[in-house]
Amino acid sequence: MKNARKEYAQYTGVEVSEVDEVIRAMYGQSSDVFDPTVAGRSKSMQTTDAQVSRIKAKQWYWEKYQAAKAGKPQGQVFKSWVLVTVPVDEYEHVQAWKRERQLKAEQSKKNRELEAAAELERQLRLHQERIAESNSLAAGGEAINALVMVKAEWDRLDASIHQFKTAGDHLKAKIPILEDAQRETLSQSIRVRNAIIIDSGRFCTINALTTAREYVVPAWAWTKSGTKTLPLGNVPLLLSSPAGEIIARALTDRSGRAEFRVSKLEPGRYRIGLDATAGSLSALDAGMASALKSIENHIVVSYAVDEFEGAIHNALSQLFAGPSQSPLFAYRVTLGPVTYGTTRQGSELSLVVQRQLRQELTKLDGLTVMEPRPRDVNVMAQAVTRGIAIQKTASASKEPAPAIGSSAIQAIIDGAEAALETSYSVMGNVLVFDMTLREAGTDKVLAAAVVNVPRTSIPHGIEIFPAAAAVSPAPFAPPPPSAPSGPKIRLQITSHLGDGQTYREGDSISYFVSTDLDAYLLLIYADAANNLIQILPNRYSGEGFFPAGKYLQIPGPSDRFEFTITAPFGLERVWAFASSRPFPRLKGAELENGLVLLQSDLNSILKTLRQVAREPGTAYGETQATVTTVARNI
Known part of the structure; x- marks a missing residue:
């Protein structure tokens, strides 16, 4: 009868292991089927036996054989056949059950697929929103925040992929799509990172001076957005010595500028880079932080052959410091007075300083030192009139126009955009020079710089102080x-x-x-x-x-x-x-x-x-x- 059950299952088109389920689904359970006197038998087994009893043995037949091995009798062997009967409607019942079960299975699979598709769609929609927000941040000059968002999106996708792996085959099949999204996130981080620029400015050389109390090393952080170059504010930068030691840290302002202030510089090549351990950058993982090391620039420090000339060079480097691609404050400059302290009085040193300033200024690419033009009453009147007009245009205040003796008016007369004024004071064996670049017409301070010069570097025989009177x-x-x-x-x-x-x-x-x-x-x-x-x-x-x-x-x-x-x-x-x-x-x-x-x-x-x-x-x-x-x- 065991073989008969198999034949029955084969006839109805189901697996043998499914026979029990088929019978219960088709006929249910009735009290007259169970044998309450049988202890220890499960309900499932009783139901199976009862339903299998619908398979009726019609005829029996067997044959008896004498078994032998190597010519020696081994005993008797029986081979039997049984003819069983199955009700005619049995096949239709089983097929109906199979169809219902198949429909349920297909619907369940479809539901799981729909759920998986919906979850994948949600994940991808959120991913696109994060990428779009990252692009918006980068386009607005917030590349660092864009990188932090990309890192957060990578982590989110990584967690989702792990969740999909443990949630069943219907979600496992979607993992490659999430992995593609994660690769897109990596590409986004590379795009944002490659758009970041560290700029050491138009002056990449600093003279090391024996009397320098402090060096100001400017740097800028930018990001490219299409054809635009935008400043990166609140970006941590670091300055490293030729030996790789971090000697200063600075944070960029809203204009993208940072200033490293260092008390001592030795000759060599100094690196300016991103400080991945500070601020928002500290949220990045080791891989992204390591990749940021490729964003760098350098300055070169060398000993000045002449301390006086080196100091003037450093002062002008501070004064005209700016990003390498940005325009100068002014391209035409006139030399204003060089005076002692607050006296507005000059000395022999004043002419020496003016001569050195002229020499260093002419080295600046694109800058012209304007020579004094002839003056008369008409030229003076026109310059003052223009100065008044510039003052009114530049400011809504009711401040009077600059005086006729001011550098602002003199710059207009000479066709300059700005005038360079210098004052100096003596502090022991050091001369302190304060330089101010003033806008023509308005007298507005465009830039200022301070530099120390050893008194011993002043040319011999030059009088430093004005006349005693x-x-x-x-x-x-x-x-x-x-x-x-x-x-x-x-x-x-x-x-x-x-x-x-x-x-x-x-x-x-x-x-x-x-x-x-x-x-x-x-x-x-x-x-x-x-x-x-x-x-x-x-x-x-x-x-x-x-x-x-x-x-x-x-x-x-x-x-x-x-x-x-x-x-x-x-x-x-x-x-x-x-x-x-x-x-x-x-x-x-x-x-x-x-x-x-x-x-x-x-x-x-x-x-x-x-x-x-x-x-x-x-x-x-x-x-x-x-x-x-x-x-x-x-």
């Missing part, structure tokens, strides 16, 4: 306030190259004067030997009444005198006084050129002239221009 000028009483009913006159005077300039023996100087009110003018020239010469009014000028808003050049084209620098050298001043009333006549001897050599000292003259301001209703103003003169051999 310039260092400690005799104190003058402050000008008295205007009378209550009289306004204050805004009076301006400057040398033709501006305030604080240093002139060499043989140079010719002219001065320009202007007032904002019609006024009588009186000008006194004080040379380095403290000789006082009244240059206006003079024999040819009349009373010296001058209209407001105009510019007076002294000496003018028609004047019969000129200012040519001769010994003695040192500090020279021109005092200017303006009043709505005529000034009293000052005592003195008239010279051949029509000027007057005054007899009184400056304090007495000041006292006399300031008496005019005390008269009721009198408008009054005074000012002075200072220049320094030196010998020709400087």
